Amino acid sequence: xxxxxSDIELLxxxxxxxxxxxxxxxxxxQERVYWQIRRLTKNHQDTEDIMQNVFIKVWKALPxxxxxxxxxxxxxxxxxxxxxxxxxxxxxxxxxxxxPPIFENKLIVDGHSYSGDEMEAIMFKAIESLPEKQQxxxxxxxxxxxxxxxxxxxxxxxxxxxxANYHHAVKKIEAFxxxx
Amino acid sequence: MSKEDKILNELRKTERxxxxxxxxxxxxxxLEFDExxxxxxxxxxxxxxxxxxxxxxxxxxxxxxxxLEAPKKGKVVSLKQILxxxxxxxxxxxxxxxxxxxxxxxxxxxxxxxTEEYLAFVDLDESDYIDFIVExxxxxxxxxxxxxxxxxxxxxxxxxxxx
Numbered sequence: 001x002x003x004x005x006s007d008i009e010l011l012x013x014x015x016x017x018x019x020x021x022x023x024x025x026x027x028x029x030q031e032r033v034y035w036q037i038r039r040l041t042k043n044h045q046d047t048e049d050i051m052q053n054v055f056i057k058v059w060k061a062l063p064x065x066x067x068x069x070x071x072x073x074x075x076x077x078x079x080x081x082x083x084x085x086x087x088x089x090x091x092x093x094x095x096x097x098x099x100p101p102i103f104e105n106k107l108i109v110d111g112h113s114y115s116g117d118e119m120e121a122i123m124f125k126a127i128e129s130l131p132e133k134q135q136x137x138x139x140x141x142x143x144x145x146x147x148x149x150x151x152x153x154x155x156x157x158x159x160x161x162x163x164a165n166y167h168h169a170v171k172k173i174e175a176f177x178x179x180x
Numbered sequence: 181m182s183k184e185d186k187i188l189n190e191l192r193k194t195e196r197x198x199x200x201x202x203x204x205x206x207x208x209x210x211l212e213f214d215e216x217x218x219x220x221x222x223x224x225x226x227x228x229x230x231x232x233x234x235x236x237x238x239x240x241x242x243x244x245x246x247x248l249e250a251p252k253k254g255k256v257v258s259l260k261q262i263l264x265x266x267x268x269x270x271x272x273x274x275x276x277x278x279x280x281x282x283x284x285x286x287x288x289x290x291x292x293x294x295t296e297e298y299l300a301f302v303d304l305d306e307s308d309y310i311d312f313i314v315e316x317x318x319x320x321x322x323x324x325x326x327x328x329x330x331x332x333x334x335x336x337x338x339x340x341x342x343x
Contacts, residue, residue, distance in 0.1 A: 019245060026241040034232070044232060055244045099230040107224055116227065123221075142221070170219050177221070 004028065004153050007071045014062060022062065026055055029072055032154065033079050035144055040083050042098040050086050054079045070156040073136060102143065110178050119177075126176035130169055137162055138169040 005013070005028060014021030033054060038047040057078050065074060101116035102123070108114075114122070127135055133155075140151045141162075148159045148166075155162070 019249065022248075023241050023245050026244055030240050031237055034237070035229075038230065044230070044236075048236075051240065052244060052247065056248065059244075059248055100227045102226055104225040104227055109220060109224075119224065170221060174219055174221055 006153075007067070007156060010071060011065070011067075022059055025058070025062075025071070029075055030055075032072065032140070032144065033075060036076060036139065037079055037083050038099065039102070039143065040087065043096045045096065046086065046090070050079070050082050053086075054082050057082065070154070072154045073132075076136065122177055122180050123173070126173040126180075129176060130172060133157075134165050134169040134172070137165040138173070141166050142170075 005024060010021065010025050010028065012021075013024050030051070034047060034051060037050050037054070038044070041047050041050065054075070058075055061078070065071070101120040103114075103116040103119045105116045106113060107116070107119050109119075127138060130138065136155055137151060137157075140146045140154065141148070146154075148162050151157070151162055152159045157165075
């Protein structure tokens, strides 16, 4: 089996055989979606629960998918909404082991010292201030360490366009952090 | 030449605004897309990615497929009984209506509402019930016991209060 299918191929598989086509779609996007969610939930158990809900919603909504955006972008939106709904409802007093922050401690930026948690919070705010496309590119390149070639397939964009988007995102995030 | 073309040709354009000398000659080099051009955020040390249980990604797609294929535990109810339950609600509404009017007027007029009238009164139609049945995966070809019927009644109320 191929490692990666285009959106058109995946949708064709789904049209030909709903269940099998959907399984291929899940296999293709599960890992990317997983890490987008886990960065917010900071634990596996919650991420797994949300993943189930996300892909069940994807399954129900797939017949209505119009192809206005890349499949990943569309699934990501569902995942993002589902995660935020979940986090709003999550019992804050519940004790779970949370993942460490994305960054190591004692970061010095522009003469200011930040803990890993502080920098992560600033970084997430900075990312949310970007246009949607730049957010996707930045998350996948910077946080997930994907190669431009992989991101291009995922977002159905040219590598040149990705580099330009990433470059602009980095500049804006740098400015955001410095001004924070 | 059409009339529109003639109008366009007669419009006199101003000169294009100027661009600094050699702007386009150096444009590409200024874009700084070079991956070797490292920004400070790319130098910030990241923590190790958290662990994921072994085989999670191998089994996830199978798990979700099984979840989707497993038949949902739906309630079983006959369509006749749904209509009976609607009529019951209609009877309750009638009683409440009568009780309210009894205390306000001297003349008592007994009013009975048929199911259709009740549906009209509460602004519901058959499609609303079909929506309810579909959304709740109720199989209305088979019979149910009284307990489920009672539960359905209260759920119908909740369902339409939320609309």
